[in-house]
Amino acid sequence: MGRARAGKTSRSDKIYAALRQAIVEQTLRPGDRLPEDAIGDCFGVSRTSVRAALARLHAERLVEARRNRVAIVASPDPTEAQEIFDMRRCLEQEVARRLAGRLTAAQVETLEQHVRLEEQTSAPDSQAASQLAGDFHRLLAGMVNNRVLARYVSELVSRSSLILALYGQAHSTDCAVSEHRAIVAALSRGDAAAAVQAMQHHLGTVEKRSSIKEGDARTYDVGAILKRYAVKEA
């Protein structure tokens, strides 16, 4: 009886995992429609399970669900995109601060192994590389002994995929592996200031890679945008 345990995943769990994967891999892109019955047919289950999965994805802000309307993959507007990166800087800086000089040898090894894996990945712009890049950040956050922090970082990392999909070019080396290496180095030699700075610089790089411009996001409203076209057509 020591056996058994866990294992059992409900149907909605499987669908949740599949959809989530498809979204962060950008197979499903922001704005794509997610009709419950179509998805259900596709997985061979009823709408019931699909609804549960969609609800969960909605809670994580990976899908938008308007009442009585088909759900769609979330597409963060520029303002939201900035808020997400802003928050990542805030949280992951905290991760760096807390981890600097406090990593065990085993943890450092785990991180270095992960970075090595990233380097060895053949296609640098592949879905796999993108996935690994995200995992690096999750791995790091998971080493802080605070599951709330880990969960928030993980959520933000996922949502970043949406932003890259919208404003960057698909999987354009989401994260420079060298920057990951620099972060690990600073952390393991216990240099908190450098670690924090490396993290900030890294996230800045990632954000820049996706040019979220669009009128600096403060000017973002339909009126302003349409006005530009009106001028052209006048």
Added chain:
Amino acid sequence: MGRARAGKTSRSDKIYAALRQAIVEQTLRPGDRLPEDAIGDCFGVSRTSVRAALARLHAERLVEARRNRVAIVASPDPTEAQEIFDMRRCLEQEVARRLAGRLTAAQVETLEQHVRLEEQTSAPDSQAASQLAGDFHRLLAGMVNNRVLARYVSELVSRSSLILALYGQAHSTDCAVSEHRAIVAALSRGDAAAAVQAMQHHLGTVEKRSSIKEGDARTYDVGAILKRYAVKEA
């Protein structure tokens, strides 16, 4: 046609709101059972809507849902409780830092009015007072222009109710109003350092008010607890 808009709340929305309220008010206490059909009967709806509401509450970590088992109101163990307060300190400190010296006169007035409302509330240990205290923190977080931050703070504030319910005495003046006043004062005179410190001190006070001790949370396991009783009975 400028009219209409919003308004329509689905049944699961209503149930979600009701359960949520009951939980943060501590009418439903941590560990309380939440059987879908019982709740459905109670609200005159089917399990379907209740399930959706519970799923949402689960996503916010206000209820625990084990597979094939009745859902219960979440009861954070001491470790989790510390993680939540830890995270609150991290995020709300950021709120203070960002708000200091950047509040408009109108915002300061809103805050002062809220604090006045808190002071005037007759019963200081009432559900109402508790609710207002939480709202103060949400109000503050909402003034930072970052909805992600606001959402996380709001979630943590709600979860704090669970902790107070478990480890504090019910609604024991969750927050000292004077401390709220001090925070507003520091913010409005633009003293970031003081604001941050006031916030930290305040959250420290709140956490202390609920003595989460229980063996310092590292020693938290059933064995250790039962051992104490074994000694008594020996």
Added chain:
DNA sequence: CGCCTGCAAGGTGTATACACTTTGCAGACG
């Protein structure tokens, strides 16, 4: 008297049915 076994009751997981809402389009109408 204590432990194990099996069963019934309580509850969840999932499919299905049906009502209602939204949306796009065809055809009437100016």
Added chain:
DNA sequence: CGTCTGCAAAGTGTATACACCTTGCAGGCG
């Protein structure tokens, strides 16, 4: 030819039905 109207198709909101899991307890067995 553009606009309005109404209807059918697509899709969601909710209730209900049934299979299966989990748990507590009654009764047998040592």
